Amino acid sequence: MTEALFELSLPISGMTCASCVSHVEGALKELPGTSNVVVNLGTNKANLLYDPQRIKLDDLRRAVEDVGYAITTSELTLDVRGMTCASCVDHVEGALKELRGIQAAVVNLGLGTARVVYVPGVVSTSAMKHAVREVGYEVQERSEGVDALDRERQAREEEIKRQGRNLILAGSIGLIVMIGTFYDMLGSLKVFVPEFLSYKWVIGLLTTPIVFGPGRQFFVNSWRGLKHGVTDMNLLYATGIGAAYGIAVINTLFPKAGFGGEGATFFESAALLTGFIILGRWLEALTRGRTSEAIRKLMKLQPKVARVIRNDKEEEIPADEVELGDVILVRPGESIAVDGQVFDGYSAVDESMLTGESLPVEKKAGDPVIGGTLNKTGAFKFKATRVGKDTSLAQIIKLVEDAQASKAPIQKLADWVAGHFILGVHLLAVVVFLFWFFYGYQMFFDPNSSFIMSPYKLGEIGVFGFSLLLSVTVLVISCPCAVGLATPSAMMAGTGKGAEFGVLFKGAEAIENTSKLQTIVFDKTGTLTKGEPSVTDVIPGHEWKVEDSNLAMTSWQIETVLRMAAIAEKNSEHPLGEAIVRGAQERGLQLVDPVSFNSIPGHGVEANAEGFDILLGNRKLMKERNVDFSKLISQAEALEADGKTVMFIGLNGQAAGLIAVADTLKEYSIEAVRHLHKMGLEVAMITGDNRRTAEAIARKVGIDQVLAEVLPQDKAEEVKKLQAQGKKVAMVGDGVNDAPALAQAEVGMAIGSGTDVAKETGDIILIKDDIRDVVVALEVARATMRKVKQNLFWAFFYNTLGIPLGAGLFYTFASVVISPEIAGLMMAISSISVTLNTLLLKGFKPSVGRGHNPKRGSGSTQLRPATASVGND
Amino acid sequence: MEHEMVEKEVAQKSMFIYLPISIGSALLFFLAATLTGDYPLVARIGGTIWVGLLTLIVSMPIVISRIKKQLHGKLQ
Numbered sequence: 001m002t003e004a005l006f007e008l009s010l011p012i013s014g015m016t017c018a019s020c021v022s023h024v025e026g027a028l029k030e031l032p033g034t035s036n037v038v039v040n041l042g043t044n045k046a047n048l049l050y051d052p053q054r055i056k057l058d059d060l061r062r063a064v065e066d067v068g069y070a071i072t073t074s075e076l077t078l079d080v081r082g083m084t085c086a087s088c089v090d091h092v093e094g095a096l097k098e099l100r101g102i103q104a105a106v107v108n109l110g111l112g113t114a115r116v117v118y119v120p121g122v123v124s125t126s127a128m129k130h131a132v133r134e135v136g137y138e139v140q141e142r143s144e145g146v147d148a149l150d151r152e153r154q155a156r157e158e159e160i161k162r163q164g165r166n167l168i169l170a171g172s173i174g175l176i177v178m179i180g181t182f183y184d185m186l187g188s189l190k191v192f193v194p195e196f197l198s199y200k201w202v203i204g205l206l207t208t209p210i211v212f213g214p215g216r217q218f219f220v221n222s223w224r225g226l227k228h229g230v231t232d233m234n235l236l237y238a239t240g241i242g243a244a245y246g247i248a249v250i251n252t253l254f255p256k257a258g259f260g261g262e263g264a265t266f267f268e269s270a271a272l273l274t275g276f277i278i279l280g281r282w283l284e285a286l287t288r289g290r291t292s293e294a295i296r297k298l299m300k301l302q303p304k305v306a307r308v309i310r311n312d313k314e315e316e317i318p319a320d321e322v323e324l325g326d327v328i329l330v331r332p333g334e335s336i337a338v339d340g341q342v343f344d345g346y347s348a349v350d351e352s353m354l355t356g357e358s359l360p361v362e363k364k365a366g367d368p369v370i371g372g373t374l375n376k377t378g379a380f381k382f383k384a385t386r387v388g389k390d391t392s393l394a395q396i397i398k399l400v401e402d403a404q405a406s407k408a409p410i411q412k413l414a415d416w417v418a419g420h421f422i423l424g425v426h427l428l429a430v431v432v433f434l435f436w437f438f439y440g441y442q443m444f445f446d447p448n449s450s451f452i453m454s455p456y457k458l459g460e461i462g463v464f465g466f467s468l469l470l471s472v473t474v475l476v477i478s479c480p481c482a483v484g485l486a487t488p489s490a491m492m493a494g495t496g497k498g499a500e501f502g503v504l505f506k507g508a509e510a511i512e513n514t515s516k517l518q519t520i521v522f523d524k525t526g527t528l529t530k531g532e533p534s535v536t537d538v539i540p541g542h543e544w545k546v547e548d549s550n551l552a553m554t555s556w557q558i559e560t561v562l563r564m565a566a567i568a569e570k571n572s573e574h575p576l577g578e579a580i581v582r583g584a585q586e587r588g589l590q591l592v593d594p595v596s597f598n599s600i601p602g603h604g605v606e607a608n609a610e611g612f613d614i615l616l617g618n619r620k621l622m623k624e625r626n627v628d629f630s631k632l633i634s635q636a637e638a639l640e641a642d643g644k645t646v647m648f649i650g651l652n653g654q655a656a657g658l659i660a661v662a663d664t665l666k667e668y669s670i671e672a673v674r675h676l677h678k679m680g681l682e683v684a685m686i687t688g689d690n691r692r693t694a695e696a697i698a699r700k701v702g703i704d705q706v707l708a709e710v711l712p713q714d715k716a717e718e719v720k721k722l723q724a725q726g727k728k729v730a731m732v733g734d735g736v737n738d739a740p741a742l743a744q745a746e747v748g749m750a751i752g753s754g755t756d757v758a759k760e761t762g763d764i765i766l767i768k769d770d771i772r773d774v775v776v777a778l779e780v781a782r783a784t785m786r787k788v789k790q791n792l793f794w795a796f797f798y799n800t801l802g803i804p805l806g807a808g809l810f811y812t813f814a815s816v817v818i819s820p821e822i823a824g825l826m827m828a829i830s831s832i833s834v835t836l837n838t839l840l841l842k843g844f845k846p847s848v849g850r851g852h853n854p855k856r857g858s859g860s861t862q863l864r865p866a867t868a869s870v871g872n873d
Numbered sequence: 874m875e876h877e878m879v880e881k882e883v884a885q886k887s888m889f890i891y892l893p894i895s896i897g898s899a900l901l902f903f904l905a906a907t908l909t910g911d912y913p914l915v916a917r918i919g920g921t922i923w924v925g926l927l928t929l930i931v932s933m934p935i936v937i938s939r940i941k942k943q944l945h946g947k948l949q
Contacts, residue, residue, distance in 0.1 A: 462916060
């Protein structure tokens with residue numbers, strides 16, 4: 001056993017003084033297996049010797065963290081080529097994780113990437129690349145943005161071309177081999193085929209370049225892996241093709257060896273098996289690229305140039321050279337280069353590509369613009385506020401990429417199964433061989449039996465040939481390629497689909513958890529409601545008339561009631577007063593300045609304007625001033641029962657009317673909750689409001705459970721209580737005040753965040769302030785998980801059916817066996833069917849209507865005679 | 874460098890385990906085929922090679938990863 005001590009240089013963050021140095025030194029020295037610990041404040045590094053037998057790097061990290069510091073880690077994404085299955089994922093991850101200094105390595109088969117968290121200085125990028133190459137894969141460091149897109153596309157195109165070339169070679173020669181093999185069955189068509197093609201040695205000569213040309217990749221890759229102790233699907237293919245070719249050669253050289261005699265060749269098995277496997281690879285390369293289309297679409301949005309005004313001159317510069325504060329001119333039809341704020345001009349901008357909003361959004365001075373969106377009509381200038389990696393588009397791309405690179409729990413299980421499957425299959429191949437060699441052949445062999453879809457009778461085949469064929473077929477038919485593709489391909493398509501509708505999943509786990517939800521808890525203020533009070537009802541006094549007034553009011557003139565109230569509140573800073581002023585302004589009412597104004601704290605205001613004494617306030621104020629509201633009191637109580645705040649207005653000592661103010665529902669709250677109910681979910685609302693107000697809102701929306709009078713800090717506790725009842729809970733909130741509750745829930749959804757996604761907490765970010773996106777998130781997640789389950793079903797179905805078929809289980813009673821080439825075709829079909837099934841997600845459309853563009857805070861109130869009920873009720 | 878040296882050591886140590894296992898099982902097959910039935914020589918030799926090859930494929934990764942873990946405590 002080696003007793004080697006390794007030298008380490010760990011980057012430490014958080015040290016500010018000499019005592020920090022001694023803390024870190026002390027913490028590291030205390031650990032068993034460390035020596036020569038020297039911490040340098042200047043370089044922020046801890047140098048030490050450690051014995052990996054006695055202590056792990058993770059222990060060192062924990063020790064440093066325990067004393068309040070951290071070992072700095074970096075993140076890197078590698079593009080890995082040549083991965084075809086879940087076991088490849090295992091190998092690459094395993095190779096990386098074996099390196100000292102790697103904290104985490106997550107490989108995404110669909111994207112062909114490996115995301116690595118590592119300790120700089122302990123492990124180098126070249127060591128990582130070396131390790132990946134050693135286990136048989138090509139690797140390079142991934143670059144950002146458009147460059148990465150180009151490289152990825154280039155790599156994919158190269159792979160498609162390479163497999164395409166292989167396919168043409170294997171397919172065309174394979175066809176000739178096929179024709180030659182079945183020459184005797186061609187009948188009258190024989191005249192078109194030269195007889196020499198049916199000679200065994202000619203067929204052998206034709207097959208050899210297929211096996212060692214296009215088929216060479218399987219031998220090379222499997223050997224590379226094998227010598228590092230890893231097995232992958234290449235090995236299954238290599239043993240399958242190699243054995244079929246070996247049988248054919250032996251049978252040609254020694255016809256009496258027991259492989260079917262003179263009549264059989266088996267070269268066509270080797271040729272067609274290679275051809276079908278390569279067909280599978282080619283189709284996979286073609287279709288796999290399509291599942292990651294969403295991220296490519298996003299990357300394509302990144303504009304390449306920007307028209308910047310510097311020193312009063314307009315110049316075109318690369319978009320990534322735009323600096324903060326630069327003034328950028330955008331003309332109609334041009335893309336917006338970076339995020340910014342409009343200060344001159346007017347236009348409509350199509351933001352659908354990032355937010356999912358179908359209609360263009362108006363932009364005027366002061367409005368924000370998002371990089372990557374498309375200017376439609378006018379020209380405008382804006383100042384850059386976020387550039388480079390900080391732009392919304394860059395953040396969204398990063399988020400979607402991270403999500404696609406993550407693994408759902410179901411995928412981890414599938415990967416584990418597939419990773420261990422190959423060894424199991426080889427063991428099974430030994431068992432099948434031994435069974436048929438020592439027992440099965442003697443017991444069940446029927447010389448008149450044949451392969452499925454083959455003209456051969458197995459008549460002359462001997463015990464070894466028969467057992468070997470079945471053993472090889474098991475190897476080929478068991479390939480778990482479809483299992484490896486089933487989950488990641490669907491997750492990639494699902495996260496991409498979500499992004500298309502402005503729903504950003506932060507990881508594959510978020511999708512899986514979302515699909516299992518049973519209860520959705522909405523925060524009330526700002527989520528279900530607009531979060532600011534507005535006038536909902538105006539009820540004028542029935543018998544109130546002022547004959548001598550220039551107002552010439554009648555009982556139905558509710559605009560006047562609202563206008564007088566707004567005049568009285570014009571100088572008020574109270575939220576209810578502001579709501580009344582805003583309500584009057586939204587209706588275009590002219591508000592003069594009051595002649596006099598007096599605030600009555602806790603009660604209301606009094607003012608004088610246009611010859612009227614205006615008294616506006618609560619019931620108590622009216623009682624004190626002897627204004628008789630007895631005829632309106634029942635209506636006031638009804639409004640209060642609806643959770644609204646009622647303001648009483650008196651003019652010249654008479655009851656002039658009621659104004660109800662409330663936090664109004666967002667435009668689509670009711671629709672969203674209705675959809676959630678249709679999906680079989682329980683909907684709860686959490687709020688700090690009193691129970692009466694909360695229940696009034698809940699009734700309107702159709703909420704099942706009201707959690708009222710909950711302090712902000714207790715929201716997480718309420719979520720926990722629901723979870724304690726065994727429910728899978730999602731919390732929908734604004735992502736800032738609700739952060740603890742969002743974190744506590746199985747799924748936290750931050751709504752209305754806009755495009756500054758990096759700041760958001762929660763597992764799902766809903767870019768738009770449209771509550772229906774909760775439904776979209778659930779539908780996307782459910783559709784994705786449905787695809788995952790269908791894919792896994794089909795993948796395992798092929799293997800479950802194929803393995804007994806390949807192992808000759810049915811031969812015992814039906815006397816038919818499957819040939820290796822048909823096994824190869826079945827496996828190719830299995831991965832293609834899984835990928836094609838995933839591609840069906842491209843047609844996904846959410847059930848909630850998305851044809852129009854709700855303007856935030858628009859909810860303009862409609863005034864009706866008598867009772868003007870406004871908002872969303 | 875250090876990593877490569879460890880890898881080399883792993884490869885050497887593992888070989889001394891998986892090769893005897895594979896050869897052993899292949900010989901066992903040959904013996905069983907010779908003793909239990911009237912199998913042609915080609916079948917016995919072919920079977921021996923096939924069993925040896927598959928056992929090698931199964932034992933190699935298992936042994937190598939075990940030795941790796943033993944040798945550098947998973948390197949971390």
